[in-house]
Amino acid sequence: MAVLTPVSSCFGAKYQALAPLRILRGLLCLLVLLSTAFMMLVFFGFISAVVVRVFSVSYSRRATSFIFGAWLALWPFLFEKINKTKVVFSGDIVPSRERILLIANHRTEVDWMYLWDLALRKGCLGYIKYILKSSLMRLPVFGWAFHILEFIPVKRKWEADESIMRHMLSTFKDPQDPLWLALFPEGTDFTEQKCLRSQKYAAEHKLPVLKNVLLPRTKGFCACLQELRSSLTAVYDVTIGYKYRCPSFLDNVFGVDPSEVHIHIHRFPLDSIPVSEDEISMWLINRFQTKDQLLSNFQTQGQFPDQASERDLSAVTSILNCMTIVTVTGTMMYYSFASFWFKLYVSLVCAYLVPATYFNTRPQPILSFLKMRAR
Numbered sequence: 001m002a003v004l005t006p007v008s009s010c011f012g013a014k015y016q017a018l019a020p021l022r023i024l025r026g027l028l029c030l031l032v033l034l035s036t037a038f039m040m041l042v043f044f045g046f047i048s049a050v051v052v053r054v055f056s057v058s059y060s061r062r063a064t065s066f067i068f069g070a071w072l073a074l075w076p077f078l079f080e081k082i083n084k085t086k087v088v089f090s091g092d093i094v095p096s097r098e099r100i101l102l103i104a105n106h107r108t109e110v111d112w113m114y115l116w117d118l119a120l121r122k123g124c125l126g127y128i129k130y131i132l133k134s135s136l137m138r139l140p141v142f143g144w145a146f147h148i149l150e151f152i153p154v155k156r157k158w159e160a161d162e163s164i165m166r167h168m169l170s171t172f173k174d175p176q177d178p179l180w181l182a183l184f185p186e187g188t189d190f191t192e193q194k195c196l197r198s199q200k201y202a203a204e205h206k207l208p209v210l211k212n213v214l215l216p217r218t219k220g221f222c223a224c225l226q227e228l229r230s231s232l233t234a235v236y237d238v239t240i241g242y243k244y245r246c247p248s249f250l251d252n253v254f255g256v257d258p259s260e261v262h263i264h265i266h267r268f269p270l271d272s273i274p275v276s277e278d279e280i281s282m283w284l285i286n287r288f289q290t291k292d293q294l295l296s297n298f299q300t301q302g303q304f305p306d307q308a309s310e311r312d313l314s315a316v317t318s319i320l321n322c323m324t325i326v327t328v329t330g331t332m333m334y335y336s337f338a339s340f341w342f343k344l345y346v347s348l349v350c351a352y353l354v355p356a357t358y359f360n361t362r363p364q365p366i367l368s369f370l371k372m373r374a375r
Helices: 020-054 057-072 074-082 111-121 134-138 142-148 158-170 192-204 219-231 249-254 277-301 315-338 340-359 366-374
Strands: 086-091 100-104 128-133 152-154 180-183 234-243 260-269
Touching: 020 057, 020 074, 020 142, 020 249, 020 315, 020 340, 057 074, 057 111, 057 142, 057 315, 074 086, 074 111, 074 249, 074 315, 086 111, 100 111, 100 219, 111 128, 111 180, 111 234, 111 260, 128 134, 134 142, 134 152, 134 340, 142 340, 152 158, 158 219, 180 219, 219 277, 234 277, 260 277
Parallel strands: 086 260, 100 180, 100 234, 128 152, 128 180
Antiparallel strands: 234 260
């Protein structure tokens, strides 16, 4: 069983040379992103996701979405305006502010960042939540952000993950809360070695043998549909392709790859998706067969079919947004170092976020708690 060489690995050279100026610019961008992330977490994220949540989960999520939607917009600004990466959309034009479950192929470690480019254009950047491996929750600063944004951590073993997933999914059922729940059913990024193992498993179990994607794991996808079907609008099937190489995180930071990101979207209304677990599993496998063919065609044609137009990001708005965030966080950092009370506040917030992220705990609204006690 031969593995088709991914389009991203067909070209040896990176599309931009790693010049000293590019390194300096990338390090400066990374410094801005990290410093603003820390300040947004300890000053605004803690208040919106913890203090406000004591009174209302819905208002807490809306406030957190507004705050972190502004910060997350710095990443598409980095990709599209600073690094000059071209983002090409194709397939269905999807409406704004739907409650959706999004499934995507997993080519590289930064696929999930490019979904922000789509979410930003649909007004849901702050509402996108990922199902991600639990080890990422231990990252300094970013792990705290994942916790505040209510990402779902999994160990990729269904016996250990089912109870955690279903519990967190049960908290996302309010149809008034905008939601983009993103899932990578392959469970890991694509490599040729993993593809060979996936192909061997598929052949042994009489399942489709795929060349450009891994055979999807269906349990998590089924659980998401079972728990949220009544409150979702649609499922977005997203296929991502890169020219000319799959980028790493540092490729993104320094702007050396990719030259183009192609995002193909197929929208499925909820009533078009089966209900039983077996039928849902086969539906997902069939979708990955289609992804496999899409990526094969992408390798030869350099694009996905049915290219669609999405609005371009405003450079002026992006720059003003970046300047506002940097100014506000710079002011907060000044007071943090200058005032004893700010230092104490930052220390207490950090002391809270470490165990809260590790144990995946969040405060319960007072009224809900009192009602439970009354029962």
